[in-house]
Amino acid sequence: MEIVFVTPVISLPRRLALRGRDVWPGVLVCMGIAVVASAIGRLVPVLGGAVPAIVIGVGIALVRRPADRLRPGIEYSSKFLLQCAVVLLGAQLSLASIFQVGLASLPVMLSTLAVCLLTAWAIGRWLGIERRLRTLIGVGTGICGASAIAAVAPVITAASAEVAYAVSTIFLFNVLAVLLFPLLGHALNMSPHAFGLLAGTAVNDTSSVVATASVYGTAALSFAVVVKLVRTLMIIPITVALAAVEARRTASRGMSAGQIGRLVPWFLMGFVVVAVLNSLGAIAPGVQDGLVQASVFLIAVALAGIGLSTDAAALRRAGWRPLLLGAILWVLVTATSLVVIWATGALA
Template sequence: MFVTPVASLPGRLALRARDVWPGLLVCVGIAVVASLIGHLVPVLGGAVPAIVIGVGIALVRRPGGRLMPGIEYSSKFLLQCAVVLLGAQLSLASIFEVGLESLPVMLSTLAVCLLAAWAIGRALRIEPRLRTLIGVGTGICGASAIAAVSPVITAASAEVAYAVSTIFLFNVLAVLLFPLLGHALHMSPHAFGLLAGTAVNDTSSVVATASVYGAAALSFAVVVKLVRTLMIIPITVTLAAVEARRTASRGMSAAQIGRLVPWFLIGFLVVAIINSLGVITPGVQDGLVQLSVFLIAVALAGIGLSTDVAALRRAGLKPLLLGAILWVLVTATSLLVIWLTGGLG
């Protein structure tokens, strides 16, 4: 009974490719331009220019018709593939070594951020999906966390665009202000690396922030940031369970519970385990990481192109205020826990 579907698979794939390629090509073109901009201005990375260019095009003329299948493919499936490839940056050894030292800071900042996002976002009457995206983006790892969570909570393109832009704004402020703060507090390079790795979000911004403080701060900050990426897994699974419970009218079966774990998070773990076994050579690892970064740019270009700009205007400045409050809370919590654990100096 499986003969017919298997026999027709090549034809179905060809039809799917025919539908997808026009929009995909547009997203890839935007990602190439965005990546060049990110190379010239490293603090920007490729993600932010991609979504800004996409939104700019949508402002002039929102794509439709033949382009939309490829744009949707880019903004959903390719985004999930990018999350899978992020696992190539991690190894079990680095997870255990750095995780033990940074775990108190990571868990404290994450708990404070998510609770504040819920309470303050609710008080400001910000739409639940948007405050969730800003919360996980600030508390975990910026665009990567937003990429992982958005399909689980079925966030709209406008919400994703607003969240990514909000997180980026405070990443730029961190690059400018954190080194000054570190010197004012006489922080050691190791302590500053812990602060940068837990209170700055996207990898490019972590690198930019910590590199100003020195090579020792940079090397530790990047590893802390990558370990912090693992928080995507429990948060996404929890949100999937909450979403399923909210939408289900009755109890879930064991099979339904198993399906709560998104496939791309399983893939993320599998790639991290393979990398831990030494199967992935340094050259291949670098290639996979660069591919992941590029796919995120492609996906965010698609999100930008499909953004409802009117919805962004309706959201107003309250989400930006929420992002500012969360950024300050995460920074203060990180500094407090580092000080309490004797690691400030």
């Protein structure tokens, strides 16, 4: 029995070395783009490092798809390093601020989610989009992009092509949000608080929320990240509800408690742990500044990876109907968020 427990520990250095060999080429490319993007951000502060990183990545991908040997590192950068960046963002927040922001964002969050899911069902059906695909686009837009799509896909037994279509559709509007939302915020003269609420509730993936809000400033970024992470928790009730519907439709069993627990993203828990440490004064001011700067750079690295992952062919294969549905949902969620923010007096 001892060998069963000792062998994984003994083999860990070798497994880490093999993993590093796979991911480092792509990670280094993403870091190189992030360095250039950060330099551009210093020259043009309104852009920051996030927007140039994703724009450079998309431009490279459209001209020439990255080689196969770079793809593991690009995927590692766009997912794991982004999650690490979100964890580090907890160093500038306290538990009190997380609770306060989460509570304040509930009216906007629940309103946008309800509008998005109902519209996805009704208009998606009218457009003749297959049930699973319209469900994926709906949860991707209403909750948290690719993460929600990945959580829901196995529950509704979506095909890999449907997942690819949904992710590609969501990705297009993520990029548009990064480029257009800061302009919208300045045009409406929104405060950092209001813009963070808009970005956290109307932008899809965590990466795009971070990129969009970081252009508007640190205050908007901190608020948007908390709103987005609270919104991410909606994966759990929505996925459980879809599992119940699917079980009823196919006369199969629902989700177990363990499966429900695994829907909570690890980086959300990490973010809370770091925020707790910061609340207790366990993170020195100098260390806190270093963690925040590391987070900002990792965000640029992750967005470079996301840009390099652009699949123009997948967008073309998805056709115009899923893109139209994604566009309608994106506009409606944005409009609903702005209206509720205005109605609750949080616009200024």
